[in-house]
Amino acid sequence: MIPKRIFFILLLSTVFQLQAQEKNDNYRLGISYGFGSEFNNTDYTFTNHFYKAQFYWKIKETKNFHYEILIEPEINFGKHQLLNLYFVKPETPNFEQKRIEYMRLKNIHEYVLNFGFIVRKPIGKICSCYVLGSIGPMITDTETERMSKGFSFADVFALGFTIDYNKFRFDVRPNVRHVSNAGLGSSNAGYNTRNIEFGISCRL
Template sequence: MKLKLLFLLTFLFFITGYSQDSIPKYKWLRSGLVVGYASQNTIFKQDSDYTYETVCFKFSNHFNFYKKNKNSWEILIEPSYYRSQHQLLNYWFISHTVENGDELRAKFMPLKSMNEYVLNIGVVYRRYLNTSSSVFATLNSGPMYIDTDTERLKKGFAFSDIFTFGYNYRLKNVSFDTKCVFRHVSNADLQMPNFGLNSIGFEFGTYFELN
């Protein structure tokens, strides 16, 4: 929830600071395809109760919002598909006092494959190092649908919150980037359970540049 609030405040700040004079010739800055991998234990072990791995495919669109000198801000719109795997590891995560505990363990402890359909919207801050390369950070959030029940998250509507930082290199009208990704999935207590799913990973993108 804190990430959603931070995203909203950041977005509103730049909306109120909007200036027609700050927008360059092309509003649409870049569009491309992104692939990535992330897991609950990619870099360090976050939780021994479960495993969670994702492979993602994204259609990434960046709209130039403000640009001055070596700094720019962009609006990010990113429809995404995640193919994920999840498994409950901790037998006692489901308490022995639960009446149907054995039934729930039998349902949730096998390895599961899941589909996640996401629409993330956010902001990108970019710092140009020279005419062909830049470093950037993104903060985005959006609605998603997950098609499988787990002990941590109910099937159905949820939110995908993402923070990234990375490097982009441009070669004429094409650019390439790589970034580190931190992602949290939860449903804001709209359904139970809502323990959430966390992952850290890497993404690689190829873009067509329009400015």
Template sequence: MNFRFLFFLLFFCSFIYSQNNKNYFFKPNKIGFLYNYANEKNFLFDDTDYYYTTNTFKSQFFYNLGNWKTLNFELVIQPQIQFLKHQLLNEQFVLPNEENFKEKRLRFTKLKNMNLYSIEFGFSINQLIIENLFLKITASVGLSVIDTETERLAKGFTFIENGSIGFTYQTSLKTALYLGTNIGHVSNFDFQKPNSGFNIVGFEIGISYQLK
């Protein structure tokens, strides 16, 4: 069965179940959708060894964790798919002492499309700035699967880490818009080799809907 189809089928079923069961522990108080674009060519990283971009689509499920003084805290669960483009620009990154290094150089220096599937868990802090406008800071980690090997990362199980900051504007009692920026990293914590990983900076836009 196609992995992408299975991933979203399981997620859709769990979401429907949560909506139909009022006592279900994982029923969120808010749902949303977020789009993110990011790449390695930015003021923080700008690695000349490779080209890497990602277009990410996230479903978002928000769980209110409570308040402290003027701050609000949320758990955010984000199933997602990332459509990636990658190309090795510096073939010398693949060293001659590596097995089949010529074949790897030839394969990795070709522009390729890849997919990454992930479930990401975030912790958000929200601070009201002015009426209907909130500052939002989120730190998150995710469990992932990437479908293509590169010179920097093995195919298969991996992790994602993200930090984001942005603004949420409450457009109505039920809906809100979000605009922000993020820093991200993909690696497998040395569970497999190679594990140089990817670093990205990007922008993101989202919409959310209050359920209760």
């Protein structure tokens, strides 16, 4: 009688562990690092590097695709300089002083909370590629000729490739990024950058 009870307990324990593993396959935590620069232009320079924490939630899986929600708190370190002084027009108050101020090299800190949606295509058992679109509120700490200090938004479109190894997933993500404040500030030209990002996440 005792061996049967032990067997039953072990069986239940195995079932619960498998259910927990199946459930946890839907969630991942990760980190990433990336860097980039503006698209070539004659008005300004902008280079940046950034760090993100990542939370992945797989909300649906079909035969060919996985659909995921991605939440990414981010801190972005940028360097910006105005090149074209005529970008600041004479109708701008104190435009001569503004031109001098804006043409200095500036350090910019951006604090972002990205909300993204991923469509992932598995390739074999360990690889996948995906498309990501995200948008999120952002606080920037420096005023420039292109964007006011304070509240704005960051939009990202990315293509990515991943490789799985045990519980870990290694990620390479080229992307394009646009930041602006949707007209909420006096300056709203924004920045456009091309970036590359490297990440690692772990199944929970």
